Amino acid sequence: MENLTLFIAAAETLLESAASEMLAHRDEVYPNEAVGVLCDDGSCYPLINQARSAHQLEVSAFLVSEAIAMLVERGKSPVAFYHSHPTSSSGPSARDVEMMQTKPQALFVIIGQDGIAGWMWDDGLESVGAISLPDRERNVEPN
Numbered sequence: 001m002e003n004l005t006l007f008i009a010a011a012e013t014l015l016e017s018a019a020s021e022m023l024a025h026r027d028e029v030y031p032n033e034a035v036g037v038l039c040d041d042g043s044c045y046p047l048i049n050q051a052r053s054a055h056q057l058e059v060s061a062f063l064v065s066e067a068i069a070m071l072v073e074r075g076k077s078p079v080a081f082y083h084s085h086p087t088s089s090s091g092p093s094a095r096d097v098e099m100m101q102t103k104p105q106a107l108f109v110i111i112g113q114d115g116i117a118g119w120m121w122d123d124g125l126e127s128v129g130a131i132s133l134p135d136r137e138r139n140v141e142p143n
């Protein structure tokens with residue numbers, strides 16, 4: 001599917017350009033999971049993980065839609081949700097897959113210990129690009 005190939009190339013460019021901001025956010029909230037919205041220019045808008053957990057994610061739908069509306073108002077184009085897996089890989093958890101199924105064709109980015117990967121639900125789980133991280137970026141150093 002040619003379109004998917006083009007989309008994956010674009011997604012990988014996006015992941016590359018957003019990597020340093022997403023990693024900074026991951027490190028800032030470690031050991032909890034970071035969550036936020038990613039814009040097409042590679043900028044990140046952090047959201048609050050209300051679960052304050054290393055293994056769980058909870059964001060109010062109201063705050064998400066407020067953040068998206070604010071970004072659009074600022075002339076930004078939100079294109080993906082991102083979150084971190086501080087202690088596991090960039091593969092989606094069962095809960096992540098459930099969440100993706102509620103938003104088909106939306107791009108979900110996961111920052112894992114192995115790298116950063118894009119995922120989407122479209123009649124099944126699709127891998128939408130991935131970048132690996134240099135060794136020094138894989139694990140968060142405790143301060």
Ligand SMILES: [Zn+2]
Pocket residue numbers: 083084085092093096110
């Ligand atoms: Zn997850």
